[in-house]
Amino acid sequence: MDVLAVLNLGDLAQAFSKMGMFPVFDVAYYIVSILYLKYEPGSVEVSRKSPVASWLCAMLYCFGSxxxxxxMLGGSPVDYFQHNSHILLASAIWYLIFxxxxxxxxxxxxxxxxxxVLVALKEVVRTRKIAAGVHHAHHAYHHGYFIMVIVGYVKGSGVALISNFEQLLRGVWRPETNEILNMSFPTKASLYGAILFTMQEAHWLPVSRSMLIxxxxxxxxxxxVWMTARHSHSSPFALIESWICHVLFRSPLGGSEEAHHHPPAASAPSSLKSKEELSEGARKRKAKKAE
Amino acid sequence: MDVLAVLNLGDLAQAFSKMGMFPVFDVAYYIVSILYLKYEPGSVEVSRKSPVASWLCAMLYCFGSxxxxxxMLGGSPVDYFQHNSHILLASAIWYLIFxxxxxxxxxxxxxxxxxxVLVALKEVVRTRKIAAGVHHAHHAYHHGYFIMVIVGYVKGSGVALISNFEQLLRGVWRPETNEILNMSFPTKASLYGAILFTMQEAHWLPVSRSMLIxxxxxxxxxxxVWMTARHSHSSPFALIESWICHVLFRSPLGGSEEAHHHPPAASAPSSLKSKEELSEGARKRKAKKAE
Amino acid sequence: MDVLAVLNLGDLAQAFSKMGMFPVFDVAYYIVSILYLKYEPGSVEVSRKSPVASWLCAMLYCFGSxxxxxxMLGGSPVDYFQHNSHILLASAIWYLIFxxxxxxxxxxxxxxxxxxVLVALKEVVRTRKIAAGVHHAHHAYHHGYFIMVIVGYVKGSGVALISNFEQLLRGVWRPETNEILNMSFPTKASLYGAILFTMQEAHWLPVSRSMLIxxxxxxxxxxxVWMTARHSHSSPFALIESWICHVLFRSPLGGSEEAHHHPPAASAPSSLKSKEELSEGARKRKAKKAE
Structure with missing residues (x-):
């Protein structure tokens, strides 16, 4: 107890959860997001051919959440675009990256x-967004637990959930996959995070909001950071998830993992991998080739 | 007149139109809707591979309207998800069916x-939804007759109108058809129903709302019930519709019927049939094979 | 100065910007819009086979903006459909044209x-819509310059921006192109117009609103009128645009023009041309063949 008192973890968490995100963390978020856009095959060509489409995609990557x-809450989809400084900042970063x-x-x-470092900072923003989304939905629907989870989820996942339509904007159409069918790690983690924050908001979890954050x-x-450093896309949830899915939803045990290691010859393996899971090495090579 | 007085049809209609839908009728609606989802080719595989996508599709089937x-009325699309008991009930039925x-x-x-029996109960809910949709739109736009028809129509048709996007969620994309181009019987009937209820709401029809319901x-x-029992998909409107369309819109007389009986070899015939019109026998066989 | 006083340009502009659009200008707008719909390959077949889908497309062409x-402003998408007379007028024109x-x-x-003449009248309506859109957005977001541009832009471009989904309604799916990737002249002009009107609204432009209109x-x-008369689709902005894009966005100089003249053999050249840019002659031939 003495150690905790010295550290004063509660106060630290409180201070951390109140820390402003603009501009340092937001800049990191924009940089990493637009970096992922540049990794997308064909995005460099689009930026040359149609700057407006490229800018719109960049805005979707930065402000999709x-x-x-x-x-989801029935407001104006462009409501956030009233923050001129955020839009200008993201546009400047888009210009610099492309x-x-x-x-x-x-x-x-x-x-x-x-x-x-940037990836770590981006995750700080993501967690804050999930917490803010759940809180906002709680304000609008006091007992709408499903709505809280949904809003927290879309706040955390952002553009990934509408990647089919973001790709369509760039002239790419891959209907055989989407982020709901093949969830990447950040999307899954956003869902679990949204559930946790909703439980906290409903007082079913005996922790404070700042501590959970x-x-x-x-x-x-x-x-x-670990996944980015290792160029890996194996989720830390894989084992427990595969077991729960097998028991509850009769999914084949470890089937999805095997399918990843031995992809069927008929389907294009690249199209099965979701945006944020593509190994970093492969991406850079692609992005370089496109220069 | 004496018989009518004994039956007291007006009072009966009044009582019927005030009867609560939750939970019996709603349960029937959820069961039949999710049954149709299970009939969709590939939906069982999706339920094994990605329970979240399957659950989302089930929610679209149950609450799409x-x-x-x-x-349509500018509200939050997830507004209905504040009714936790309805969502939990539909989720339980989704789990049991899959x-x-x-x-x-x-x-x-x-x-x-x-x-x-379930199909009959589902139609009770559908009619109520159309009437409620028209009434709701009338409340928002007092003389917006087109808006009333549109809202009543989407309330009656539900997920069928966005079936292209519901399929996309499951990784299926069939752009060559949709429920507006090839209307199934329930979609057509919803349109006619929405027009009738709008005329009633505008006092152009000399009947009471409860009687119309x-x-x-x-x-x-x-x-x-007749169509389900007979595994048939011929609409009771077919004859008069084909004649009116021929006179007003220069459609070929009876052409659409013939096209159904002798589908062109080039196009996949299954993709031309709409969800709710596929003969029940064929569906069950497909669903069984997928187990 | 004397000439200007005689002409009284300011008063003229004021009167012009206050002139009612209904019904003459609106009728011209509806006629030209639905004419463009009829030029679309396959639209005549759709009008025979599914009048509801054809009517919906016509409404999207007339009221898409x-x-x-x-x-964009978070309202009901069918809000404009409360104006029964406008809808009936557009429906009558749709019926007459098809x-x-x-x-x-x-x-x-x-x-x-x-x-x-009709094309000229349509452009009067378009400019008014852009100005009204920017003004409306300014009312909702006083310093939301990006929102003003976006709303003015969608008001000017209308259905062109959602042409992928309008085509989907008719059973056509061409994901490889869209109006953002390959902007036609009216879409580009709407964007520039929206920027100008936003600058005027923010008092960065030393002209009155009516003069700008x-x-x-x-x-x-x-x-x-010039482009329609000449069956041409070369934009008056082409030269300056290509130069600016080359300097700012490293686009190949004049590349897009060349690509138009020597389209790659692999891609269907017709699909690359946007709706409003297809030469009038080719369109008429197509529309006639479809009769």
Whole structure:
């Protein structure tokens, strides 16, 4: 108890959960998001051919979570665009990543040590968004637990949930997969996070909101940094998930893992991998080729 | 007149139109809707591989009409999800239909006599939804007759109108057809029902609302039970519709019927049939194979 | 100065910007819009086979700008459908264009001199819509400059921005292109117009709103009449745009023009041309063949 008193974990969590996100954390969020857009095959060509489409995609990557949450709660989808400074900042980063001479900015932020820091900062923003989304939905629907989970989920997942339509904007159409059918780690974690924050909001979880924020942030940042550093896309939930799905939903045990290791020849393996799970090495090579 | 006085049809209609739908009728609605989802090719595989996608589709099947009507009137699309008991009930039925050991629940509710009762109960809910949708739109737009028809229509048709996007969620994309291009019987009947209820609401029809509800319910329930029992998908409107379309819209006389009987070899015939029109026998065989 | 005083340009602009659009200008807008729908390959077959789908497409062509603007500002997408007289008028024109005996009405309005007048009148409505959209958004978000541009843009472009989904309604799916990737002249001009009107609304432009309306209307009407008369789709912005895009966004100089003249053999060239840019001659031939 003495150690805890010295650390004063509660106060630390409180301070952490009140810390402003603008501009440092938001900038990291925008950089990593638009970096993922540049990794998408064909996105560099689109940025040359149609800057408006490229800018719109970048905005969806940066503000997709706000757009979706506003739609879910019946508001204006472009409501967040009233924050001119955020939009200008994200636009500047989009410009630097796609059009900077000698590709300098891209090379800096895609440099692994720098990127690991940015990825960690992005997860701080993601956790905050989930918590804010659940809280906002709780305000609108006091006992709408499903609505809280849904809004928290879309706040955490953002553009990934509408990736089919974001791709359509760039002239790409891959209907055989989507983020609900093949959830990537961040989407899954957002769902679990939204459930946890909803339980906290409903007082079914004996922890304070700020404590949950700091714990979930640490988990997300560690996982994503580890996955980015290792170029891995194996989820930390894989084992327990596969077991629960087998018992509850009669899913084949470990089937999805095997399917990943031995993809069927008929289907294009690349199209089965979701955006954020593509190994970093492969992505960089693709992005470089596209230059 | 004496017989009518004894029957007191007006009072009966009044009582019928005030009868609560929850839980008996709603349960029937959920069961039949999710049954149709299970009949969809590939839906059982999706339920094994991605329970979240399967659950979302089931929710669209059960609450698609509320989601669409809320969107049409500018509200939150997930507004109805505040009714936790309805969502939990529908989720339980989804679980039983897809994951019940030995497929027991599915076998019970797909047993024809049971199913005929459930189908009849579902049509009671559908008629109520159309009437409520028109009434709701009338409240928001006093002279918006087109809006009343549209809202009543989407309330009656539900997920069928967005079947392209519901299929996309399951990784299926069939752009060559949709429920507007090839209307099934329930969608057509919902449109006609919405027009009738709008005319009643505008006092152009000399009947009371409760009387219209009971008459339309009887028509819908009889038609759907007859069609389900006969594994038929010929609409009772076919003859008069084909004649009116020929005169007003220069459609080829009886052409659509012939096209159904001799489908062109080039196009996949199954993809031309709409969800609710597929003959029951063929569906069951498909669903069984997928087990 | 004396000449200006005699002309009293300010008063003229004021009067012009206050002139009612209903019914003359609106009728021209509906006629030209539904004419473009009839030019679309396959739309005549759809009108024979499924009048409801054809009517819905016609409504999207006529009122798509209102639907999109209402969605953007969080309102009901069918809000404009409360104006029964507008809907009935547009429906009558849809009926006349698609089903008039001997195709008389179509032949009259597609007759080039008549069409040129109608096209000019349509541009008057378009400019008004952009100005109204920006003004409306300014009312809702006082400093939301991005929102003003977006709302003005969708008000000016209308159905073109959702052409992928409008085509889907008719059973056509062409994901490889869209109006953001390959902007046609009216879409581009709407974007520039929305930016100009936003700058005017923010008092960054030293002109009055009515003056900007009259100048922009003249520019749009002249350009569109010229392009329609010449069956041309070369934009008046092409030269300066290609130069700016080359400097700012590293687009290949004049590349897009060349690509148009020598389309790659692999892709269908027709699918690359956007709706409003297809040469008038080719369209008429297509529409005639479809009769």
């Amino acid at each position: 706000y757009i979706l949450a506003d739609i 059009y900077c001479p000698l590709n300098l900015f891209y090379k800096c932020v895609a440099f692994l040590p720098v990127k690991l 700091i714990v979930f942030t640490l988990f997300m940042a560690t996982s994503k | 509320y989601i669409l009507a809320d969107i 994951y019940c050991p030995l497929n027991l629940f599915y076998k019970c509710v797909a047993f024809l006599p049971v199913k005929l 009971i008459v339309f319910t009887l028509f819908m329930a009889t038609s759907k | 209102y639907i999109l603007a209402d969605i 089903y008039c005996p001997l195709n008389l009405f179509y032949k009259c309005v597609a007759f080039l001199p008549v069409k040129l 009259i100048v922009f209307t003249l520019f749009m009407a002249t350009s569109k």
